[in-house]
Amino acid sequence: MEVFIIASKTKLTGRVIFRGDPGYEEARLNWNPYTNTYPLVIVFAQKHDDVVHAVKWARENDVPIRARGGRHALERNMSVVKDGIIIDVSDMTRVRLNSKKEIAFIETGIDVGPLVGTLADRGFMSPFGDSPTVGIAGLTLGGGIGPLQRTIGLASDNLIGVKMVDAEGRTIIADENHNSDLLWASRGGGGGNFGIATEYKFTVHRAPKKATVFDINWPWEQIEEVVKAWQRWSPFVDDRLGTSLEVLTKSSGVLHATGLFLGSKAELIDLLQPLLSTGTPSEVNIQTLAWPAVVENRLPPDQIPTDEANKFSSTFGFQPFPDAAIKAMRYFLENATGADSNFFFLNWGGKVSRISPEATAFFWRDPKFYFEWSATWTDPSDEQRNVALVERTRQMLKPYSKGSYVNVPDFNIRDFGRAYYGTNFDRLRKVKTKYDPNNVFRYPQSIPPFNERSGFRLF
Secondary structure (H helix, E strand, O other): OOOOOOOOOOOOOOOOEEOOOOHHHHHHHOOOOOOOOOOOOEEEOOOOHHHHHHHHHHHHHHEEEEEEEOOOOOOOOOOOOOEEEEEEOOOOOEEEEEEEOOOOEEEOOOOOHHHHHHHHHHOEEEOOOOOOOEEHHHHHHHHOOOOOOOHHOOOOEEEEEEEEEOOOOOEEEEOOOOOOHHHHHHHHOOOOOOEEEEEEEEEEEEOEEEEEEEEEHHHHHHHHHHHHHHHHHHHHOOEEEEEEEEEEEOOOOOOOEEEEEEOOOOOOHHHHHHHHOOOOOOOOEEEEEEEEHHHHHHHOOOOOOOOOEEEEEEEEEEOOOHHHHHHHHHHHHHOOOOOOOOOEEEEEOOOHHHOOOOOOOOOOOOOOOEEEEEEEEEEEHHHHHHHHHHHHHHHHHHHHOOOOOOOOOOOOOHHHHHHHHHHHHHHHHHHHHHOOOOOOOOOOOOOOOOOOOOOOOOO
């Protein structure tokens, strides 16, 4: 066991695991093996004060800090850092629901699956994505996209209060009446930039008794006509319908549309006609379920870590793909080494697009659809090839897209501030300068304060 002699007036509290301690290997791993690294210590906070102590301890010992919740950060050194301290809130999972006021106080360590399942059992719903093990902390701070966004907005649109520990270890409350600029920045400005959030105050929504889900599969060879049909149809369909389209590698043969509709099966069948009449669907499954069963259906189990490493990139589409963009997508899917490499599309519009780009830090309100692509591999010798393929694809798709989603970061994006935050970037830098002028909470592609001497530093 390694021995660390560190002089500090502040003691670490909570569940503390140093490098060399039992349980360290399990504690340091993230969902994506691509993010593999070795921190000095991981602090699993049990309560707010454990985060306060960890921040103060790190400052006293000049140790770099990373905040971590669900372990789904998709790039290296975002939520982990070599020889640093990881302040992990995943043991903080309490939820307090005020049904009458339709408000929930949620500790930031809870994962999406347990949260929306708990709310569903109480007759409420809140935004979720496609994985139950994504942490609510990072999901919300970066925006939080998913099948309910066209009806109730992004996760960040439903955030109305934040309890946070700042760079000095002080407790800050941000809501519409206190530190409202920090609340604005927390609604889409990315995780780990301004402090470490320990509790959120959310608006929640009455769930329907039932909702309808669908899945449609096609032969992979029909990729061009299905992608174009989905992109023409999905942004303009009923706001109660959130739908995604996933295309895996040619070798896997998966071409799959899915969705969630807050209405009846008969209504949904009518809405789906443009898709059902495209190509020759090989499988169609449409079912109405009670709301708790809908949540379970849409959030199938996944694991941490996965067996495959992943490299992602993301952007937004404003027009259906022309043939050149389809060709770039096909090239990627025919050359990525992992069978789970994919393109994923999510429809935009509805409530998410009725909010001004300046109303919250989340800027990208006007696209027609969001899309991302990821390459996977298990053999380390395939890493360089796949990472290069993701970047080649990004360059090929630049003429047909704008921006990028901060929760799916890509270190190859040089002007990341404008890509993630559009014209909100300068305002975010002002907030950063106010609350973290010494750039204590920094990582690759974190928001730099205006007084940072070296400008856009990459850590």
